Amino acid sequence: MPELRKDPVTGRWVIIATDRAKRPSDFVRESVMPRGVPVCPFCPGQEQRTPPEVLAYRNGNAPNEPGWSLRVIPNKVPALRVEGEIDRQGEGLYDKMTGIGAHEVIIETPEHLSTLATLHEKRIEDLFWAFRDRILDLRKDRRLRYILLFKNHGEAAGASLEHTHSQLIALPVVPKRVQEEIAGSRRYFDFKERCIYCDIVRQELEAGARVILETDHCVAIAPYAPRFPFETWILPRAHQSHFEEAEAPTLQSLAWLFRAMLRKMDKVLERPPYNLVIHTSPIQEGPNPHYHWHIELIPKLTKVAGFEWGTGFYLNPTPPEEAAQFLREAGLS
Amino acid sequence: MPELRKDPVTGRWVIIATDRAKRPSDFVRESVMPRGVPVCPFCPGQEQRTPPEVLAYRNGNAPNEPGWSLRVIPNKVPALRVEGEIDRQGEGLYDKMTGIGAHEVIIETPEHLSTLATLHEKRIEDLFWAFRDRILDLRKDRRLRYILLFKNHGEAAGASLEHTHSQLIALPVVPKRVQEEIAGSRRYFDFKERCIYCDIVRQELEAGARVILETDHCVAIAPYAPRFPFETWILPRAHQSHFEEAEAPTLQSLAWLFRAMLRKMDKVLERPPYNLVIHTSPIQEGPNPHYHWHIELIPKLTKVAGFEWGTGFYLNPTPPEEAAQFLREAGLS
Numbered sequence: 001m002p003e004l005r006k007d008p009v010t011g012r013w014v015i016i017a018t019d020r021a022k023r024p025s026d027f028v029r030e031s032v033m034p035r036g037v038p039v040c041p042f043c044p045g046q047e048q049r050t051p052p053e054v055l056a057y058r059n060g061n062a063p064n065e066p067g068w069s070l071r072v073i074p075n076k077v078p079a080l081r082v083e084g085e086i087d088r089q090g091e092g093l094y095d096k097m098t099g100i101g102a103h104e105v106i107i108e109t110p111e112h113l114s115t116l117a118t119l120h121e122k123r124i125e126d127l128f129w130a131f132r133d134r135i136l137d138l139r140k141d142r143r144l145r146y147i148l149l150f151k152n153h154g155e156a157a158g159a160s161l162e163h164t165h166s167q168l169i170a171l172p173v174v175p176k177r178v179q180e181e182i183a184g185s186r187r188y189f190d191f192k193e194r195c196i197y198c199d200i201v202r203q204e205l206e207a208g209a210r211v212i213l214e215t216d217h218c219v220a221i222a223p224y225a226p227r228f229p230f231e232t233w234i235l236p237r238a239h240q241s242h243f244e245e246a247e248a249p250t251l252q253s254l255a256w257l258f259r260a261m262l263r264k265m266d267k268v269l270e271r272p273p274y275n276l277v278i279h280t281s282p283i284q285e286g287p288n289p290h291y292h293w294h295i296e297l298i299p300k301l302t303k304v305a306g307f308e309w310g311t312g313f314y315l316n317p318t319p320p321e322e323a324a325q326f327l328r329e330a331g332l333s
Numbered sequence: 334m335p336e337l338r339k340d341p342v343t344g345r346w347v348i349i350a351t352d353r354a355k356r357p358s359d360f361v362r363e364s365v366m367p368r369g370v371p372v373c374p375f376c377p378g379q380e381q382r383t384p385p386e387v388l389a390y391r392n393g394n395a396p397n398e399p400g401w402s403l404r405v406i407p408n409k410v411p412a413l414r415v416e417g418e419i420d421r422q423g424e425g426l427y428d429k430m431t432g433i434g435a436h437e438v439i440i441e442t443p444e445h446l447s448t449l450a451t452l453h454e455k456r457i458e459d460l461f462w463a464f465r466d467r468i469l470d471l472r473k474d475r476r477l478r479y480i481l482l483f484k485n486h487g488e489a490a491g492a493s494l495e496h497t498h499s500q501l502i503a504l505p506v507v508p509k510r511v512q513e514e515i516a517g518s519r520r521y522f523d524f525k526e527r528c529i530y531c532d533i534v535r536q537e538l539e540a541g542a543r544v545i546l547e548t549d550h551c552v553a554i555a556p557y558a559p560r561f562p563f564e565t566w567i568l569p570r571a572h573q574s575h576f577e578e579a580e581a582p583t584l585q586s587l588a589w590l591f592r593a594m595l596r597k598m599d600k601v602l603e604r605p606p607y608n609l610v611i612h613t614s615p616i617q618e619g620p621n622p623h624y625h626w627h628i629e630l631i632p633k634l635t636k637v638a639g640f641e642w643g644t645g646f647y648l649n650p651t652p653p654e655e656a657a658q659f660l661r662e663a664g665l666s
Contacts, residue, residue, distance in 0.1 A: 002413055002432030004506065012509045015412050015432055079348050079648050080335055092536045093529070094557045099335030099348055148644055158635075169646075173337065176345045177645025196426070203425045224427045277644065302491075311481055311610065312510025313502075315412050 005225035009184040009196055010177075014225045014314040022229060022317040024268050024326055031271040032154035034113045034162050042163035044068070044110045051076060054104065055133055057126055070126050071107040072134060072168075078103035079169060086143055086172055100143055102170040106130055112163050115153070115271075117262035119164075125255035127166065128246070131278065134168055135244040139283040144170045146178060146282050149243075154273025157300045166276070174282050181279065182291050189290035195239050197292030200224075210320050212327045213260055217253035220261050222320035222327075229302065229318035230269060230327070234258060234295040243280040243293040258295070264330040265299055272299040338558035342517040342529055343510075347558045347647040355562060355650040357601050357659055364604040365487035367446045367495050375496035377401070377443045384409060387437065388466055390459055403459050404440040405467060405501075411436035412502060419476055419505055433476055435503040439463055445496050448486070448604075450595035452497075458588035460499065464611065465584070467501055468577040472616040477503045479511060479615050482576075487606025490633045499609070507615050514612065515624050522623035528572050530625030533557075543653050545660045546593055550586035553594050555653035555660075562635065562651035563602060563660070565594060567628040576613040576626040591628070597663040598632055605632040 003016045041049040044066035051074040052064055061067030080101030088097045108127050109119055116124060131149050138144055151166040152158035159165075174182075188196040204210055204221045212232060213220040220234045234257060236250050246254070265272060280293040308314050336349045374382040377399035384407040385397055394400030413434030421430040441460050442452055449457060464482050471477055484499040485491035492498075507515075521529040537543055537554045545565060546553040553567045567590060569583050579587070598605060613626040641647055 001417060002411075004430045004432050006428040008426055008428070010509065013504075013506050017412055078335075079350055084334060091557070092540070093341055093532050094536075095339040095341070097337045099337050148646065150644075171346075171646070173346050175644045175646040176343065180645070199426050203427075207425070224424070311483075311508045312513070313481065313504070313508040 007223070007225040008188070008200070009181050011184060012225065012227075012312055012314070014227055014316055016225075016319050017315065017317045023322070024230075026317075032115070032156075032273050033271065034115065034164070036112055037162060040112055040161070040163050042071075042105075042107045042161060042165060043112050047071075050105075055130060055137075057130070066110070068110060069123065070109070070130055072130060073105050073107070075103040075105050075167070080171070082141070097172065100172050102138060102144070102168065104134065104168040106134075106166040106168065108164045108166060115164055115262075116151075117259065117266050117271075119259070121255050121259055124259050125251055128251045128254060131166075131168075132244050132246065132251070135283060138168075138170045139244075141170075142284065143172055145284055146171045146174045147280075148175070149278040149280075151274075151276040153276070154300070157273035157275050159273075178279070178282075182281065185290045185292070195290055195292050197235060197294065198239050201235055201237055210324045212264070212324050213257055215253045215257050217250045218257045220257055222324040224320065226316055226320050226323070227308075227314040228298050229316060230265070230272075230299045230323045231316075231320070232261060232265075232297045232323075232327070234261065234297065235292060236294075239289070239292055241281040241288045241291045241293065242283075243278055244283075245287065246293075254295075258297075260332050261297060261327075263332050264327045265297075267330045268326050269299050269301065272301060274299045340556070340558040341521070341533070342514050344517060345558065345560075345645055345647070347560055347649050349558075349652050350648065350650045356655070357563075359650075365448070365489075365606050366604065367448065367497070369445055370495060373445055373494070373496050375404075375438075375440045375494060375498060376445050380404075383438075388463060388470075390463070399443070401443060402456065403442070403463055405463060406438050406440070408436040408438050408500070413504070415474070430505065433505050435471060435477070435501065437467065437501040439467075439499040439501065441497045441499060448497055448595075449484075450592065450599050450604075452592070454588050454592055457592050458584055461579070461584045461587060464499075464501070465577050465579065468616060471501075471503045472577075474503075475617065476505055478617060479504045479507045480613075481508070482611040482613075484609040485606075486609070487633070490606035490608050492606075511612070511615075515614065518623045518625070528623055528625050530568055530627065531572050534568055534570055543657045545597070545657050546590055548586040548590050550583045551590045553590055555657040557653065559649055559653050559656070560641075560647040561631050562649060563598070563605075563632045563656045564649075564653070565598075565630045565656075565660070567591060567594065567630065568625060569627075572622070572625055574614040574621045574624045574626065575616075576611055577616075578620065579626075587628075591630075593665050594630060594660075596665050597660045598630075600663045601659050602632050602634065605634060607632045 047064040053071050053073050055072040056068040057070045058068040080099045086100045148169040185196050210222045223233050275298045277296045281291050380397040386404050386406050388405040389401040390403045391401040413432045419433045481502040518529050543555045556566050608631045610629045614624050
């Protein structure tokens, strides 16, 4: 009998099709294999072809020269711009505002043919430090309310350039879905006086069936009501509302665990395209007791049945307990 | 300057990238051209290969024999089943229930190589009648709360069989996104004592810039804050909360307008894959003054940047005013 499961934070229902469960080999997909391109603007030596860097980790050399291991640049065709004033206006019954914000690209390595799964652990840790550094810098601009950090890996997941990179979008509003998640966790806190994510971590570690990997500071689980096959969440064990509060031990632990997760996914799902999103609290608010930052990692395995956008209803052919088992059993090599 | 626009019903913000506006030719995509397959279970003569029909429009002949012009069957691998009892249970802090519901397939024509854009207008009208007939039948089952009617056209939009068909999923819960839309329209009604969709129709017809097509009973517009390029909404002019309340003049008018829209899209966007979703009120509730059923039609033009699922934030490279103009100017032939 199929099961309807409710995501405890957002209240979203999903159908888990237990009796037509899909195994990894049932998903037809393209493997993501960087092939190399003749003139990649993200490669060392091509620094002049991008806007000037806003952050770089480098061993000597001047800015916008080779010698970096990670580089953050404004997006060449930004969705939002820092310049200008926020101007809210009506248009009959509609509302709009000027597109103030920031849109940056984090080039994760100078090596064109690397992926996050093949990079050294230290480079992954640097990526998380760069996320943190950019949040701490951008939140000084009080007009900005939320920072989205995400990665589209592979063309099928929306990446337009092959050279591995993440993106940052800083917004003058808190997006709907984020608001909803935060409101859901606040309702739980009002009722129980506990963080729902802390409770999830506790229950998952006790039950074990959906746990994929754990370290001293972090845990990777298949969520109870996943929208997509092999959807994975990575959470810090200790309560923390903002990603940018994370300190060295957490980020080190996260880097190891995240890289291990990607290697497991590459193994089980044959180098799938994926999307990564950091879920965190709005940047202008202080620490709170109800929301708990985490990472959502979603391999892109199924053709999107677009009706899900319209309905918020998801049909998932792989029970999370099975996905967790496949990933748990896969080695790290 | 890019614009942030707010969807007035759900409160969802989208970025409209006015200064990197994409025109139809900027989208790389696959055209959907039915090619024919040797043994299609939806073709006449293959009726024994599907579960027995629950509805058919036919000229004579026995059920589950050829001679039909439209046929509704239970999905062979249903996401939900009618048999059994609704059983709600906890699992620690989580909630689940048994997957009671219905999952049906509407085979829109016996002709394997047709699409809705090439079918006769009368066949499209029949499709809408079939939607209505199935709702009226299924709502007698008081356990069912909501009926999703949708169509995935083309493989890239999630269709797994080529022979043109729609789907129906009847659910024991009202999906999150539907609840949200209805709650948004109720808030507006509480404030203004008017239906927000009626106001949208009025404002759009006055402004004209986002109107694509209109008939006596229906209007097709590019919405003010579309999530996707060339997203189109089709609304009845007169207030009506439930799709199944629609009567012959509306359904006739809708059939003409919908077919015309598809022909325009096929012309401007070169036979794109698309998703169609009917947005309507929960089936067990009586008529209400705040919600207004409508159709959302979304051509699948862009690779899905999956972070949008996680954030509810959309980046749309084509302003709706431009999309509307392209579609308005395209002929119907």
